[in-house]
Amino acid sequence: MPSRCEVFLEILLAILIPPLGVFFRHGCCSCEFFICLILTLLGYVPGIIYAVYAIVVREANPDDEWRPLNA
Known part of the structure; x- marks a missing residue:
């Protein structure tokens, strides 16, 4: 779980450059990015809104996304 300082800096980056904030949380080849x-x-404004949503609400947990169907 990220610290409060990390989340604050990611949100600040998301306000200035939205894809950069999402990149630091989810990576460059993710659907969110x-x-x-x-x-x-x-x-610009829809990008900021989605970036803050992707940073605060969506958890970066790649294990859930790539789970096989029979597992």
Whole structure:
């Protein structure tokens, strides 16, 4: 679990450059990063809103995403 300081800095980066804040939490090849990048290119404010959502609400847990169907 990230510390409060890490979350604060990620949110600050998400306000300045939304995809960068999501990159530090989820990585560059994640679905969250690409969604944030597209929303930022379409409009700056939707990119900020989604970046803060992706940092605060969504947990970065790759084990849940890549679990096989029969497990």
